[in-house]
Amino acid sequence: MTSTASLVDFTSAVEAVEEWLTEYISASHPAIGRTGPICPFVAPSRKNRTMEIRLRLAGHAPTLELIEEIARSSLREYELTTWQGRNPMLRAMVVALPDLRSEDTGLLDQAHARVKDDFVAQGLMIGQFHENCEVTAARNPGFAVSKAPLPLFAIRAIALHDVFFLSERPHWFQQYRERFGKFFGPGSTVADPLLVEHYQEAEQAYGGPS
Template identity: 35%
Template sequence: MLTYETLHLYSGSDLPADDGPDRETVDTILQWASGYLTNPHEDLGRSGPVCPFVSASLRKDLFRVAVHSGTPDPDEVAEMVLRYKDWFGSLEPTEGTGAQFKTVLIAFPDLDDEAVGEVIDGVQLRLKPDFVADGLMLGQFHQLPPEAGGLWNPDFRPLHAPVALLAIRHMVRSDLPFLIDSPAFVTQYEKIFGKK
C-alpha cells in the first residue's frame, strides 16, 4: 500500500487484507477494469477496448485505487481529490514512457444513486479546469452512469462503473474531443501537444 499523509493507494500487486473493509471495493474495481475497460464492447462504435490505456496501466502495475467509505459531501470530495492530485505528481514513475500510464481511481462505494450526480459529476465539473491546467484529466464513473455518451456512439455510456469514482491520469493526444467545449482547455491541450 502506498501512503501519503492520510491517503492510501492499492494496486493489483498490493491489495488490502482479505478481511479488510477496502478489499471488496478494490477487487470490484480491478475486475471491472480488466473485464470491461480493457475489452471491446459491441455498442462502443469503434474497434478496440473501451479504454485503450487501462491494459498497459494494469500490466505495469500503475493502476492504483483509493477507497473512501461513508458519504462525504461535494466540498469534502473536492478537497480530497485535490490532495490526490498533489500526490499524483510525485507518484512513480514521474517521467519516461511509463508515466503516461499512471492512473489513480478514488472510489466512494457508499454513495447512493441520489448522491452520485452531485458528488461525482459535480466535483468532476468543478475541478476539471484545475486538472487540465496541469496537463491532467479527471474522469467520473458511476453506476447511473454519467450522462455523457460515447464519442463514436452517443447512445453508449462508457463511463458506467459498479462503484462511484473519480479517476486521475495524464492528458494524452486523443483527449482533444473531451476538451473542445472550452477554449481554455483547447489552448492548454495545444501547449502540450501542438495545434491539430
C-alpha cells in the same frame, strides 16, 4: 454511531475495481463506435505497473465540498506518488468511494465540473464513473459509457484522443494543443479523421497558436 468504515469491505471494493478495469474498461464494446477497448490507456498502464487504486470514504452525510476535496486531494496525491513504472504518460490513479450511496452519485458529476480546470492545467484528465453516470461515448452519444459498479474518479495524463473532451473550452484546448498540436500540422501522422476534424474545428473556433 457505526462508522461507514466498519461497513465497507475494502478488499471486495478493490477487487470490484480490478474486475471493472479488466472486464469492462479494458474490453471492447459494440456500442463504443470504434474497434479496441473502451479505454486504450488502461491495459498499458497496468502492464507498466503505473495504475494505482485508492479508496476514500464519503461518510454518512456527504457534501459537494467533501467530494470536491477528495478529488483535489487526489490530484495532490497523484503528483506526490512514487510511481513504479518509468513512463509518465501511463500513470493513472483510480479513486473509489465505496460507501457513497447511489442517490448521492450526482455529487461526483458536480465535483468533476468544479475541478476539471485544475487537472487539465496540470496536464491531467479526470473522469467520473458511477452507476448513474450519463456521460456518453465520444463516437456514440446514445451509449452511456462511464458506468462503474462503485463510484470513482479516474485520473491520468492527457492523451492524443482527449481532443474529444478538451475542445469545449479555449483554455482546455490550449493545454491539449501545447502537447499534441505538432501531430496535426503539415504531414499529420494522425490517422483518425474524427480526431483531425475535432482538432481543426477547435482551432478555427479559438484561433491558432498564440
